[in-house]
Amino acid sequence: MDSEPSLKADEATNVLSRSLHDRGLTCLFSKTAGSTTPLKQLLEEITPSVVVPFFQLSNEDKDLLKRLHIPLVEFFRPSRKKYNGLPPVELFGDFQESVGAQQAGYLMGKGCERIAYVGTTTSSNSSICGSRLAGVRRGLAAGGRNLVLNANISLHDHGQSADALVNCLVENKCDGVCVYNDQLAALLISRVKDKGIEIPRGLRIIGVDNDPIAAYLQPSLTSIDYDNVVFAYIDAIVEASECGDNLGKTLNHTPRIWVVERQSA
Missing domain, CATH: 3.40.50 (Rossmann fold)
Structure with a gap:
C-alpha cells in the first residue's frame, strides 16, 4: 500500500x-x-x-x-x-481544517489571488487531506475568494501527476498553492522549476509539517508547523x-x- x-x-x-x-x-x-x-x-x-x-x-x-x-x-x-x-x-478534523485555513490565509496575505489546493492520492490519508482542503476553502471564503483548482498528485508515478498539475496551474493562472504536506510540496517545487516558473515570483507554494527537508530545498519551503x-x-x-x-x-x-x-x- x-x-x-x-x-x-x-x-x-x-x-x-x-x-x-x-x-x-x-x-x-x-x-x-x-x-x-x-x-x-x-x-x-x-x-x-x-x-x-x-x-x-x-x-x-x-x-x-x-x-x-x-x-x-x-x-x-x-x-x-x-x-x-x-x-x-475541538477535534482532529477541525484541527486539520485550521491547518488548511492558515495556509490559505498566509498566501492571501502575500497577495495571492488565484489559489490552488494540491492533495494526495494515498487513500489512507484521504480524511486528513479532505479536512485540510475544507479548511483552505473556508480560509479563502473568509477572504472573499474561491478555490481555483483542486487536484491530487502522487510520489509514486515518476512525476507524471505532478507534471500534469503544473500544466493545470499555468492554464488556470494560479499564483499560489496550498499543498497537503511537505513531501508533495518538494515534488511540486522540482516540477515547477523544470517548467521554468520562478518561485515565489511566479508561484508561491506552502506545505504542511515543517519536515526537515523543507529548509534544504531550493528554494526553501514555507510550511505550517503545529503542536x-x-x-x-x-x-x-x-x-x-x-x-x-x-x-x-x-x-x-x-x-x-x-x-x-x-x-x-
Missing part, C-alpha cells in the same frame, strides 16, 4: 504508543482496517479495549463496534454540532478503555498552529 512519508505522523504514533504504554495500554496500529480493508476482519483476530480511528469511520463500522461493546474515541467526529447533548469541541495533536486525546482514550463506553467528552487542549516562513512563499 502507498503511504506518504511524514515525520509528524511517525511522531504522533510514537507519542501515542509511549503515552498509552505508560498508562498500562498497548497500541496496535493498522493503516488499512476500516479504510481500505474491513474493520470486521481485524476484530476477528483481536478484541481491543478501545478503537481510535485516524479517519472518518463508516456508520456500519460504528454499529459493529457498538454491537461488540467496544468503545470508540473519534478524532474526526464533527465538532461544530452538538454530540449527545454536549457542546461543540502534537495526540496529547489532546490520551485521557479520553484511557478513560474509554477503563469505562468500556463511548464518552463524547469535551477536550480542552487546542494545539498551536504557526507558519514557518521561508523562500517559497
Whole structure:
C-alpha cells in the first residue's frame, strides 16, 4: 500500500504508543482496517479495549463496534454540532481544517489571488487531506475568494501527476498553492522549476509539517508547523478503555498552529 512519508505522523504514533504504554495500554496500529480493508476482519483476530480511528469511520463500522461493546474515541467526529447533548469541541478534523485555513490565509496575505489546493492520492490519508482542503476553502471564503483548482498528485508515478498539475496551474493562472504536506510540496517545487516558473515570483507554494527537508530545498519551503495533536486525546482514550463506553467528552487542549516562513512563499 502507498503511504506518504511524514515525520509528524511517525511522531504522533510514537507519542501515542509511549503515552498509552505508560498508562498500562498497548497500541496496535493498522493503516488499512476500516479504510481500505474491513474493520470486521481485524476484530476477528483481536478484541481491543478501545478503537481510535485516524479517519472518518463508516456508520456500519460504528454499529459493529457498538454491537461488540467496544468503545470508540473519534478524532474526526464533527465538532461544530452538538454530540449527545454536549457542546461543540475541538477535534482532529477541525484541527486539520485550521491547518488548511492558515495556509490559505498566509498566501492571501502575500497577495495571492488565484489559489490552488494540491492533495494526495494515498487513500489512507484521504480524511486528513479532505479536512485540510475544507479548511483552505473556508480560509479563502473568509477572504472573499474561491478555490481555483483542486487536484491530487502522487510520489509514486515518476512525476507524471505532478507534471500534469503544473500544466493545470499555468492554464488556470494560479499564483499560489496550498499543498497537503511537505513531501508533495518538494515534488511540486522540482516540477515547477523544470517548467521554468520562478518561485515565489511566479508561484508561491506552502506545505504542511515543517519536515526537515523543507529548509534544504531550493528554494526553501514555507510550511505550517503545529503542536502534537495526540496529547489532546490520551485521557479520553484511557478513560474509554477503563469505562468500556463511548464518552463524547469535551477536550480542552487546542494545539498551536504557526507558519514557518521561508523562500517559497
